[in-house]
Amino acid sequence: MNARQAPEFPRWPQYDETERDGLIRALEQGQWWRMGGDEVDSFEREFAEHHGAPHALAVTNGTHALELALQCLGVGPGTEVIVPAFTFISSSQAAQRLGAVAVPVDVHPDTYCIDAAAVAAAVTPRTRAIMPVHMAGLIADMDALAKISADTGVPLLQDAAHAHGARWQGKRVGELGSVAAFSFQNGKLMTAGEGGALLFPDTELYEAAFLRHSCGRPRDDRRYLHRTAGSNLRMNEFSAAVLRAQLSRLDQQIALRxxxxxxxxxxxxxxxxxxxxxxxxxxxxxxxxxxxxxxxGLGEERRNALVDRLVEVGLPAFAAFRAIYRTDAFWEIGAPDETPDAIAARCPHTEAISQDCVWLHHRVLLAGEAEMHATAEIIADLVARA
Structure with a gap:
């Protein structure tokens, strides 16, 4: 007997005349890059205010946001960055591309967020940053992590690519006292197809990041006096115009989800x-x-088959992230002096979650109550068969 077909879900990305108006506004201002236009500056102010941060810096994508933040925190060759073993590969690659060693630690079996005790055990004199990932928008244990940071002097960098608009004990991401990185890739909660942003708790770090994201060149430079090493990570005006519109409906969408x-x-x-x-x-x-x-207990092979079947009946389902140390990319550069099995031995929860976890696109949660019941019925049917 065939499983029932899934109901229709809202499409993603969502847009309306607000995005169209913003694109026309950006077009007609006559300056399409951030140094001459108004859209990026306006988006940064609005995004910072929305998240309770003194400063925001818009950049080309979320991976670049992480890389730029790590560079400003002093990460480079000979240093280490602690990352969750269960995360998208950008979390580790951002450190590795700077020549640092990415040190994976285990996650909590219930929340899938980085385990604070594992973090504390992994700190060494070479550690320059601790990178919690707010998995699926669930903020990691920032109380415990903040204490570790205070005790060791190692700064936190929040990978908040999933956490637009999230709050921890009433505090927004920008009010938690550390740098936070966001992504606006096509599937994210706000999107311009690609894009990223950083929130900064102080002006010094923000100014350092601004220089590095604009080829090391000050805003008012007319003599090509590049002050520091950097790259061109600037967001364009059209992306910022779209993101201003996306931000305007974020709270309403989160409440529904x-x-x-x-x-x-x-x-x-x-x-x-x-x-x-x-x-x-x-x-x-x-x-x-x-x-x-x-x-x-399902195991990776049967989990993957379950995901395929969910997709066949119309659910936007995906296999969970592979443990980063179980990918070839992790071992190309900046890997710890360990074997995958040695890391796996101290990351049992990551091993399990990466083999038996499934996720559904957040657009499912923008549908009605009837669709939630239908989704659960389909999953129940196909899990029973699996």
């Missing part, structure tokens, strides 16, 4: 063998970049 996840996670938890991503009561606003769940 929170409501729908409350229902869907309850329905998923009632399915035999299914465990939805857990929460943390201190996260009083999760942005829900992904709707994640595990089928413990």
């Amino acid at each position: 929170e409501e729908r996840w409350t229902l869907l996670s309850r329905l998923l938890a009632a399915i035999d063998g299914v465990v939805p991503q857990g929460g943390d009561v201190r996260v009083d606003r999760k942005s829900h970049y992904m709707a994640m769940f595990r089928v413990p």
Whole structure:
């Protein structure tokens, strides 16, 4: 018997006349790069204000945002950056491309966020940054991580690519006292196809990043007096105009996703063998970049087959991230002096999650209650068969 077909879900990206008006506004201002136009500057002010940060810097993409932030924090050859073993590969590659060693540590089995105890055990005199990833918009344990940072002097860099608009104990991402990096890639909660941004807690770091993102050249330079090494990571005016429109509807979308996840996670938890991503009561606003769940013990091969079947019936489903140390890319440059199996031995939760976890695109959570019930019924049917 064939599984029922999934209902229709809202499309992504979403847009309306607000984006169209912004693009025309950017076009007609006659200057299409940030040094002559107004859109990037305006977006940075609005994004910083929305997240409670003194400064925001818009850049070309989220990976570049991480790389730029790490460079400003002193990461380079001979240094180490602690990253979660369960994350998208950009988290580690941003450090590795600077010549640093990426040190993977395990994550919490319930939240899928970096484990603070594992972080504390991994800090060495060479550690220059600790990079928590707010997985699926669930903010990592920032209290414990902030204490580790204070005790060791190692700064935090929040990988907030999933966490636009999220809050930790009432504090927005920009109010947590550390640099945060965001992505605006096509699937993200706000998108211009590509793009990224950094939030800074102080002016000194912001100014250093501004220089490096513009080839080391000051804003008012007319003599090509490049002050520091850098690259061209500047966002263009058209992307910023689109992102200003995307930001305007972010809160409304998050509120709907929170409501729908409350229902869907309850329905998923009632399915035999299914465990939805857990929460943390201190996260009083999760942005829900992904709707994640595990089928413990399923194994990678059967998990992948389950994802294929979910896609066949119309659910926008994906296999969870592969453990970064289980990819060829991780070992090309800046890898620790260990074997994959040695890292796996101290990352048992990452090993399990990466083999039995499934996620659904966040557009599922923009649908109605009936669609949540239909989604859970399909998952229950196909998990039973798997």
